[in-house]
Amino acid sequence: MKKDVILAGVGGQGVLSIAAIIAQAAISRGLAVRQSEVHGMAQRGGAVLAHLRISDTAIASDLVPQGGADLIISMEPVESLRYAQWLSPQGALVTAADPFVNIPNYPDLEAILNAVKQFPEHRIVQAAAAAKEAGLPRAVNMVMVGAASPFLPIPPEELETTIAEQFKSKDVSVVEANIKAFRLGRQAAEQGPQS
Amino acid sequence: MKELALLGDEAVALGALHAGVSASYGYPGTPSTEILESLIAEYEKGGPLAAWCTNEKTALEAALGVSYTGRRTMVTMKHVGLNVASDPFMNGALLGIKGGLVLAVADDPGMHSSQNEQDSRFYAAFAMIPCLEPRSQQEAYDMTREAFDLSERLHVPVLLRLVTRLSHARAGVAPSEPKEQNPLAKAEDKTEWMLLPAYARKNYNALIEKQKDMLSWSEAHRVNKLELDGRDTDLAVITTGTGGNYYEENLDDLASSRGGKLPARLHIGVYPIPMESVRRLCEKAHRVIIIEEGQPLLEERLLGLLPQRLTVSGKLDGTVVRSGELDPDNVRAALGLMPRPSVKADIPALPGRPPQLCQGCPHGESYETIKQAAAGLESVVIAADIGCYALGALPPYSVPETIVCMGASVGMAKGAADSGIKYAIGVIGDSTFLHSGITGLIDAVAANTPMTLVILDNSIVAMTGCQDTMLPSARLKDVVLGIGVHPDHVIELEAKRQLQDENAARFRTELEYPGLSVVFFKRECLEAFRKRKKQEAAKAQSSGNPETGGTV
Numbered sequence: 001m002k003k004d005v006i007l008a009g010v011g012g013q014g015v016l017s018i019a020a021i022i023a024q025a026a027i028s029r030g031l032a033v034r035q036s037e038v039h040g041m042a043q044r045g046g047a048v049l050a051h052l053r054i055s056d057t058a059i060a061s062d063l064v065p066q067g068g069a070d071l072i073i074s075m076e077p078v079e080s081l082r083y084a085q086w087l088s089p090q091g092a093l094v095t096a097a098d099p100f101v102n103i104p105n106y107p108d109l110e111a112i113l114n115a116v117k118q119f120p121e122h123r124i125v126q127a128a129a130a131a132k133e134a135g136l137p138r139a140v141n142m143v144m145v146g147a148a149s150p151f152l153p154i155p156p157e158e159l160e161t162t163i164a165e166q167f168k169s170k171d172v173s174v175v176e177a178n179i180k181a182f183r184l185g186r187q188a189a190e191q192g193p194q195s
Numbered sequence: 196m197k198e199l200a201l202l203g204d205e206a207v208a209l210g211a212l213h214a215g216v217s218a219s220y221g222y223p224g225t226p227s228t229e230i231l232e233s234l235i236a237e238y239e240k241g242g243p244l245a246a247w248c249t250n251e252k253t254a255l256e257a258a259l260g261v262s263y264t265g266r267r268t269m270v271t272m273k274h275v276g277l278n279v280a281s282d283p284f285m286n287g288a289l290l291g292i293k294g295g296l297v298l299a300v301a302d303d304p305g306m307h308s309s310q311n312e313q314d315s316r317f318y319a320a321f322a323m324i325p326c327l328e329p330r331s332q333q334e335a336y337d338m339t340r341e342a343f344d345l346s347e348r349l350h351v352p353v354l355l356r357l358v359t360r361l362s363h364a365r366a367g368v369a370p371s372e373p374k375e376q377n378p379l380a381k382a383e384d385k386t387e388w389m390l391l392p393a394y395a396r397k398n399y400n401a402l403i404e405k406q407k408d409m410l411s412w413s414e415a416h417r418v419n420k421l422e423l424d425g426r427d428t429d430l431a432v433i434t435t436g437t438g439g440n441y442y443e444e445n446l447d448d449l450a451s452s453r454g455g456k457l458p459a460r461l462h463i464g465v466y467p468i469p470m471e472s473v474r475r476l477c478e479k480a481h482r483v484i485i486i487e488e489g490q491p492l493l494e495e496r497l498l499g500l501l502p503q504r505l506t507v508s509g510k511l512d513g514t515v516v517r518s519g520e521l522d523p524d525n526v527r528a529a530l531g532l533m534p535r536p537s538v539k540a541d542i543p544a545l546p547g548r549p550p551q552l553c554q555g556c557p558h559g560e561s562y563e564t565i566k567q568a569a570a571g572l573e574s575v576v577i578a579a580d581i582g583c584y585a586l587g588a589l590p591p592y593s594v595p596e597t598i599v600c601m602g603a604s605v606g607m608a609k610g611a612a613d614s615g616i617k618y619a620i621g622v623i624g625d626s627t628f629l630h631s632g633i634t635g636l637i638d639a640v641a642a643n644t645p646m647t648l649v650i651l652d653n654s655i656v657a658m659t660g661c662q663d664t665m666l667p668s669a670r671l672k673d674v675v676l677g678i679g680v681h682p683d684h685v686i687e688l689e690a691k692r693q694l695q696d697e698n699a700a701r702f703r704t705e706l707e708y709p710g711l712s713v714v715f716f717k718r719e720c721l722e723a724f725r726k727r728k729k730q731e732a733a734k735a736q737s738s739g740n741p742e743t744g745g746t747v
Contacts, residue, residue: 010548023365027200036364037202038307039225039660044586046550051364060443062364065523067535082545087538105546118540 002055003153004064006086009075010100011038011048014141018073019050021145025154025162026054036062045102047079054153073148075141076100077112077124084119092151093119094189096127096144123147123189130184136177146185156186201368203361206332207271207299208233210339212242213373214295217266219245220254222630223659224273225308226362227301231271232660243376249665250601250630251276255283258296262352263388265380266294267343274302274313275600279631281318284352288322289398291387292350294377295343301357304489305520308658310581310600312518314489319354319466323402325409326354326466328436332366334418334464340371345412349405350387358488360437360520410467418464421472422457430458431480433473433493438486439464441526448532458484468493477505485509486529488521551586557653557690557718558584562592564690564716565620565649567699568706574617578607580632582624583658583720584651594622601627605635605648612646618706619646625671626656626664633674639711640679647705647712650675651690655723668717675713684712691718 005022009015016037023035036051051064066085072093074080080095087093095116099109116122127143134143142163149156160179167175201209207230211219221231234245248254251272261268270280277284277300284298300318303309319326327342329335335357342353386394387401413419434442439462450457461476463469477483477497483505485494494509508514508529515521515529524534552559561584569575579585579595580603588595597607605628608621623632628650639646652671656662666674675685686705688698698716705712719727 011550023200027198027367032367033200034364034366035200036360039228039363044550044553044583045548047548059366060446061440061523062360062366062437063441063522065444065527065535067537068523078545079548081540081542084540084542085537089536089538091538093538102551103546103548107543107546111543115541115543119538 001153002053002057002059003071004069005052005054005148006064006069006072006083007050007052007074008072008079008083009048010079010102011045013048013075013100015048015050015075018141018145018148019052021159021162021166022054022148022152022154023052024166025158028162029154029158031056031153032059034059034062047082049083071148071151073144075127075144077109077116078107081112081115087119090120092121092123094123094125094144094148094151096140097124098126098128117193122193124193125185125188127185130188131181134177134181134184136174136181139178139181142178142181143185146182146187147189149182149186150189156182198367198369200365201332201336202229202363202365203329203332203335203357204229204301204363205233206335206368207339207355207357208237209368209370210336211269211297211343212237213370214340214343215267215374215376216269216343217243217294217376218258218261219243219269219271220248220257221271222248222251222254222276223656223662224276224301225659226303226359227271227273227276227299227357228659228662229362230299230301232662234269247662247665251280252283255280255287255298259283259287259290262292262294262296263382264294265382266377268294269297269299271299272301273309274300274315275310276300277315277318279601284318285322286390287352288324289390289395289402291382291384291398291401292346292352293380293382295346296352297339297342297346297355298352299339299355299357301359301362302489303359305359307359310598312489314492315354315356316466316489316492319356320492322352323406324351324354325349325412326356328356328464328466329361330437330439330464332361332364332368335361336368336370349408351402351405356436358437358520406467410470413465413467414469414471416465416469418462419469419472420462421476422460423475426459427453427456428459428479429481431476431483432458432460433463433476433483433485433487434460435463435487435493436489438488438521438526441521441523442486442530444523445527445530445532448527449530452532463493468496473497480505482506482508484514484529486515486521486526549589551589552583553721555721556583557716557720558587558651559592560690560692560695560718561649561651561716562587562594564688564695564698564702565594565622566592567695568702569618569620572618572706575620576608576611576616576618577620577622578604578611580604580621580623580627582627584622584624602631602635605632605639608646608648609635609639609642609644612644619644620706621646621648623648623650624657625650625652625654625668628671629665633678636675636680636713637678644711645709647714650713650715652715652717653720653723655720657720657722661720661723661726672715680711680713684708684710686712687715687717689718690716
């Protein structure tokens with residue numbers, strides 16, 4: 001078994017925290033993991049790309065080969081399309097519906113979402129609304145972990161345990177809101193493609 | 196011991212700790228920063244000394260002092276930092292290293308966050324010292340430990356060469372039994388530590404003498420693996436470092452494209468180049484493909500100058516990408532394999548999203564002010580420097596005209612003024628100024644150069660994740676005054692939008708002054724502000740005062 005994941009977003013959106021949760025949960029399942037991150041200048045409001053590889057056998061490269069990804073998780077619609085050449089013909093694309101506009105030439109959102117809808121397996125998740133519903137607007141990335149979870153070789157309970165562990169130093173309400181955000185994201189993805 | 200999920204950088208830090216390191220030094224620089232950050236976190240919990248230094252040169256010199264007294268020591272830096280430390284580096288190779296001395300140098304092929312993509316393996320070869328090049332996080336841990344042992348066995352500094360993809364990728368690492376620190380015990384022969392010509396000649400010969408031991412170590416090393424049995428020896432492949440990973444990523448497809456028969460192969464992970472293994476690999480080959488991360492070190496040496504029967508393919512003949520980092524796809528192409536199919540979708544043209552200054556960043560304000568003050572002036576040069584503020588070169592600011600290396604803004608402004616430019620402006624950050632801008636300013640003071648140096652003082656080393664600067668902001672003005680800049684022309688401005696007109700007018704006056712001015716633009720970095728508030732809150736909470744904690 002191997003699952004190769006591309007994570008996309010804009011610097012500051014919490015792409016690395018999504019990668020870290022999934023990686024930690026995979027490690028807890030005894031799986032081999034390699035997770036490549038972006039630090040330094042690229043993080044400053046620029047496009048961010050992270051690679052996450054999960055396998056039950058040894059992994060050679062830190063980077064996912066093009067055409068090899070089983071899943072793209074994106075915090076943002078434009079960024080979800082930027083790394084399409086990494087996705088295998090059968091791969092899934094899961095993106096938050098909410099645009100992050102910090103460039104003057106952000107394209108027409110409708111056209112971008114229509115492009116996402118061409119992907120054979122895709123999910124467009126109202127992540128900001130779900131996080132708000134969970135009671136913690138900044139838990140958008142946990143919504144996205146949830147939305148990606150049906151495509152991951154990790155049981156949701158394991159991911160929830162990892163999330164709880166991650167926030168254990170915080171107030172119990174923060175833990176609960178993050179878990180709720182995760183569940184709302186998972187539900188949304190299980191309902192199939194939507195806009 | 197339990198397996199841990201570590202960044203390559205963190206694996207190096209743990210390797211150093213478990214090797215019994217007594218003191219670690221460095222200067223922050225992507226992708227090396229997290230090594231010393233991890234060690235500093237351990238130091239704060241009672242571990243061995245770990246501290247940032249003013250620059251890479253002072254860091255390495257401190258490490259030499261530790262080694263002289265018999266203890267193990269590590270220095271961390273990014274590739275261009277080794278240029279700054281190159282004087283003690285080249286000379287350090289001639290010393291009779293006592294306590295193990297390891298330089299962990301992280302290269303940045305692809306320039307994710309750098310000005311060039313120099314390959315530190317050349318420095319190791321230049322200094323004639325061993326180099327270890329891990330390609331997994333486990334190797335990063337193991338090789339760090341080995342590097343200390345090797346340094347003490349051969350009495351030379353050892354270079355551990357990392358690259359971005361290893362430094363910043365996380366994977367499982369199984370640590371081994373930690374070792375105690377060395378006792379304090381000075382080197383016995385001080386002539387091995389004095390590079391007076393008479394001693395240096397002797398020491399250089401000793402270094403030459405050590406080359407045989409280095410070579411036999413590298414020839415016998417388990418990482419430098421030669422695979423000949425059952426292979427097609429007509430085609431040979433040499434991989435180095437992470438290049439080996441990308442090669443192996445394509446192994447199945449390569450085998451099936453060649454009827455199941457793989458080429459003969461040598462992987463190199465430690466240097467000097469294991470020459471005998473290379474010779475054996477290429478004995479029957481007509482072509483050798485060299486896949487190395489960085490610059491074509493191996494390829495150039497294999498090619499030599501004279502024609503030969505063997506076709507050497509790599510970066511120089513275009514088989515492998517000449518610049519940028521290796522990846523599974525460009526290595527695949529180098530092996531003559533077709534790209535893997537990817538999803539079919541009609542993607543519209545996407546706008547780029549380059550990195551940019553944070554919303555409300557003080558540097559943005561400072562650039563607006565400089566722009567306003569310099570508007571309409573003829574004969575202007577604005578030389579900027581290395582740091583977050585380099586992003587001011589992009590729209591909407593587009594202010595800097597030059598960005599070269601740490602500290603260059605000061606010297607280049609001086610040179611432009613010497614050359615006849617009327618308004619020569621240098622723009623440098625507080626930490627970069629301390630790192631290597633101060634010496635250039637001394638030159639300008641000595642010559643009373645008509646130029647204006649802007650010091651963007653945001654109180655922190657922002658780009659690399661908010662490390663403390665070596666001197667607090669409050670001391671910088673005294674430093675500038677202390678080296679002799681006239682007090683009337685050392686100006687402090689607050690980088691705030693509502694003061695922009697006033698600041699621009701004041702700055703313009705200094706531009707018109709036909710002597711040397713230093714203008715500080717001061718305001719705390721937003722990230723530093725958040726970090727400070729968080730720490731203060733945590734501190735308040737741990738001291739059992741939740742009310743104070745709650746106010747931030």
